[in-house]
Amino acid sequence: MNAVTRPRYTPTLRLLHWLMAVLIVLAYILIEQRGIFPRGSDGRFAMMQGHFWVGIGVFLLVWWRLMARVRGGTPPITPPLGKVSVIAAKLLHLALYAFFIVMPLLGLATVWTDGKELLIPFTSIALPALLPENEDLAHQLEELHGTIGEAFYWVIGAHVLVALWHHVGRRDDTLKRML
Numbered sequence: 001m002n003a004v005t006r007p008r009y010t011p012t013l014r015l016l017h018w019l020m021a022v023l024i025v026l027a028y029i030l031i032e033q034r035g036i037f038p039r040g041s042d043g044r045f046a047m048m049q050g051h052f053w054v055g056i057g058v059f060l061l062v063w064w065r066l067m068a069r070v071r072g073g074t075p076p077i078t079p080p081l082g083k084v085s086v087i088a089a090k091l092l093h094l095a096l097y098a099f100f101i102v103m104p105l106l107g108l109a110t111v112w113t114d115g116k117e118l119l120i121p122f123t124s125i126a127l128p129a130l131l132p133e134n135e136d137l138a139h140q141l142e143e144l145h146g147t148i149g150e151a152f153y154w155v156i157g158a159h160v161l162v163a164l165w166h167h168v169g170r171r172d173d174t175l176k177r178m179l
């Protein structure tokens, strides 16, 4: 089967998969590497604001992706997977979609309750906070946001390894459907 006729995810779903994968990696890099700039510096502030907006980008794109996914569905895998693998893949993908929604919401709630500024990019205009300041709640939300972020290193890592295993180990077309 050639590249044109083989079953693949729709162009929109392929574009959004790779675009959002890049955004997620960028969100992690910006927050994990913020320490390269000293506390209170412009560089540190820019890394934080970058993290916020890349995460908000994920939150905006996921709704487009979900609509495209409902319309486009998933192409079949050849040779087909067993029942257990199909269910495991569904659960893993569901967890990733939930992550795209929950992480930005927790991040935004942290920013607002902590009284942090969320500036419109390249301006000094702050967006209004939609939640009142509450230091205790901010700490709890930040903790939860960070813990889920840590846990998803494993989930995302597993996702990438399984995708590569399908390609080089099982030698099916799982990955080709996303290229």
Ligand code: HEM
Binding pocket: 024, 027, 028, 031, 032, 051, 052, 053, 054, 055, 056, 058, 099, 100, 103, 104, 105, 106, 107, 108, 110, 111, 116, 118, 142, 145, 146, 149, 150
């Ligand atoms: C999918 C998107 C996101 C991912 C994967 C993500 C990931 C993370 C991770 C792993 C941490 C913990 C870093 C550490 O403890 O060293 C963190 C911290 C944080 N994130 Fe996010 N985040 C996302 C979206 C957002 C959004 C949209 C906002 C706000 C608009 C946000 C605000 C924050 C804040 C305020 C912290 C605490 C950082 C600090 O005060 O030092 N995040 N994020």
Ligand code: HEM
Binding pocket: 017, 020, 021, 022, 024, 025, 069, 074, 089, 093, 096, 097, 156, 159, 160, 163, 164, 174, 175, 176, 178
């Ligand atoms: C090198 C890195 C990556 C590779 C090789 C890869 C590969 C794939 C493949 C082959 C599929 C199709 C699986 C199937 O149909 O059963 C897929 C789906 C998916 N990937 Fe990735 N991926 C990568 C990175 C990421 C990242 C970083 C994320 C987000 C954190 C992500 C999120 C998803 C989601 C949510 C799906 C389900 C798509 C759907 O059914 O609508 N991927 N990926």
